Amino acid sequence: MPPRLRCPASRGLGSAICPSTRIPFQSAAILLSTSSVPTVSLPTRQYATGAAPALSSLRLPDDYVPPTKPPTARPSDVRKSQLLRSYTSLLRSTPLMLIFQHSNLTAVEWAAIRRELNLALASVSAPGTEDIASKVQLQVIRTRMFDVALKIVEFYDPSKVAPSTITLASGVKSQTVYNHDLSKAAFEAVQAATKGDKPLPESSTYAQISPLLVGPLAILTLPAVSPAHLAAALSVLAPSPPAFPPPSKKKSPGYYDLTAQSGLQKLLLVGGRIEGKVFDIDGVKWVGGIEGGLEGLRAQLVYMLQSAGLGLTSVLEGASKSLWLTMESRRSVLEEEQNGGKQEGGEKQES
Amino acid sequence: MITRFITEVTTRFNPFSARAKSARLFLSFLPPDARANGMSITTQLLPRTSTEPSSLHVKFKDGKEMKLNCEEMGIKSVVEEVDRHSRILQKQADLNDS
Numbered sequence: 001m002p003p004r005l006r007c008p009a010s011r012g013l014g015s016a017i018c019p020s021t022r023i024p025f026q027s028a029a030i031l032l033s034t035s036s037v038p039t040v041s042l043p044t045r046q047y048a049t050g051a052a053p054a055l056s057s058l059r060l061p062d063d064y065v066p067p068t069k070p071p072t073a074r075p076s077d078v079r080k081s082q083l084l085r086s087y088t089s090l091l092r093s094t095p096l097m098l099i100f101q102h103s104n105l106t107a108v109e110w111a112a113i114r115r116e117l118n119l120a121l122a123s124v125s126a127p128g129t130e131d132i133a134s135k136v137q138l139q140v141i142r143t144r145m146f147d148v149a150l151k152i153v154e155f156y157d158p159s160k161v162a163p164s165t166i167t168l169a170s171g172v173k174s175q176t177v178y179n180h181d182l183s184k185a186a187f188e189a190v191q192a193a194t195k196g197d198k199p200l201p202e203s204s205t206y207a208q209i210s211p212l213l214v215g216p217l218a219i220l221t222l223p224a225v226s227p228a229h230l231a232a233a234l235s236v237l238a239p240s241p242p243a244f245p246p247p248s249k250k251k252s253p254g255y256y257d258l259t260a261q262s263g264l265q266k267l268l269l270v271g272g273r274i275e276g277k278v279f280d281i282d283g284v285k286w287v288g289g290i291e292g293g294l295e296g297l298r299a300q301l302v303y304m305l306q307s308a309g310l311g312l313t314s315v316l317e318g319a320s321k322s323l324w325l326t327m328e329s330r331r332s333v334l335e336e337e338q339n340g341g342k343q344e345g346g347e348k349q350e351s
Numbered sequence: 352m353i354t355r356f357i358t359e360v361t362t363r364f365n366p367f368s369a370r371a372k373s374a375r376l377f378l379s380f381l382p383p384d385a386r387a388n389g390m391s392i393t394t395q396l397l398p399r400t401s402t403e404p405s406s407l408h409v410k411f412k413d414g415k416e417m418k419l420n421c422e423e424m425g426i427k428s429v430v431e432e433v434d435r436h437s438r439i440l441q442k443q444a445d446l447n448d449s
Contacts, residue, residue: 101366101375104383211369215379265386268378268394270366280367280399 081182083142087149088181095275096222096230098284099212100237101268102140109263113237114138116255117220120236120247126228135223136233140216147213148190152181154206155193161185208278212271225275227296231288238269238281243289352380352430353437356412356444357390364405364421365397371405376426409433413440 065071076082091097105113121133158179167173179185194200200207220237222229231244236255239246247255254260272284279287290297362378364371378394386392397403407429409417415436419429 101379103379103381106383109383208367211367211371214372215375262386265392266383268396270396271399281396282398 083145088152091153094221096225098220098272099270100218101270102216102218103266105263105266108259112260113263117236120232124228124232129226132226132229138220140218143213143217150206151190152186156186156189227290234288356437356440359410360392361408363395365401367399370422373426373429374405374407374421
């Protein structure tokens with residue numbers, strides 16, 4: 001499409017041209033030809049600027065906005081494309097995510113809940129996890145966008161996209177890979193995976209988690225799988241007394257505020273995604289209850305394997321030991337009999 | 352949805368079942384100050400493996416109890432059922448006021 005020179009927009013190309021003096025017809029034609037036909041080589045353009053000194057004022061301002069793409073009034077973080085990109089990057093980076101349903105919480109209630117959550121997380125002391133608490137986020141998500149982001153993360157592999165040939169403005173053809181999350185390749189991969197009536201395989205994470213994505217949702221994301229932090233978050237957001245008791249009244253009086261309590265009543269833990277696997281509430285609580293984090297789990301595994309080895313050796317030993325014991329007892333019996341008068345029995349048993 | 356005349360809402364659902372949708376959406380339709388205005392809301396979440404049907408019980412100020420079948424009904428028909436009774440109560444309340 002040739003550029004529209006006369007446009008009503010204040011920042012359009014017209015206003016950029018206006019302050020200049022009368023442009024010679026020829027140089028204007030050259031300008032048009034350079035912008036519409038991409039095959040003009042570089043020396044020609046140098047000739048054009050050299051011939052007409054008035055053209056230096058024709059340079060577009062740095063904040064030039066093309067009239068066909070007016071600047072958006074939306075803040076960048078709620079633009080859908082930006083939202084989708086932030087969700088996919090969040091899903092790829094976070095190993096631990098809890099999903100909550102929130103039913104009409106007010107802003108003050110959110111503030112109170114976030115304050116109590118940060119207080120509880122800050123008081124967690126686990127070795128090697130000092131900077132987790134500051135990076136834990138409780139955020140409200142747009143459910144449908146999140147659903148799309150989950151599909152992209154699961155069904156689209158950016159490394160498998162073939163490069164496509166494009167023609168640059170200078171006429172040179174080059175190979176470029178368009179594999180970002182908003183690309184056509186991503187869209188097609190997702191369409192191919194979810195199209196049709198056939199149900200998704202049970203093993204896919206998306207098929208398991210998609211029933212959860214209904215209604216207003218909020219997610220709590222942790223940058224690492226740290227059961228201690230998860231336990232602290234659970235005790236604030238979804239307390240269940242024996243394992244995850246709510247914080248004491250003396251320690252955090254703000255938790256028992258009317259606003260915080262009414263907010264917590266409306267927050268409902270529905271599930272979680274931990275290390276790419278989907279867990280329900282009991283599963284999340286189980287992960288929160290692991291003593292000593294991943295190290296603790298590894299120690300448990302090592303202990304289990306060691307004790308299994310011990311058991312095996314004792315079982316193998318046991319057979320020969322019991323054989324020896326029976327033989328020994330038999331021998332003692334025979335020896336007693338031999339002392340009683342019979343000669344042969346003891347000799348045979350010893351050989 | 353008219354929530355003025357609802358006194359009690361009891362829901363039971365398994366969030367991993369697709370049929371729990373209308374029960375969950377009904378909870379999100381209740382106003383933010385519902386509990387402060389005396390409505391008692393109880394939610395019980397079932398474990399993932401449970402196949403128990405999701406249920407929604409609504410009690411009104413005049414004592415009427417409604418057991419709504421969320422398995423089959425969408426949120427629109429649930430709201431319609433609840434509003435049908437709420438409107439009767441609304442009419443009576445308006446007549447008493449004037």
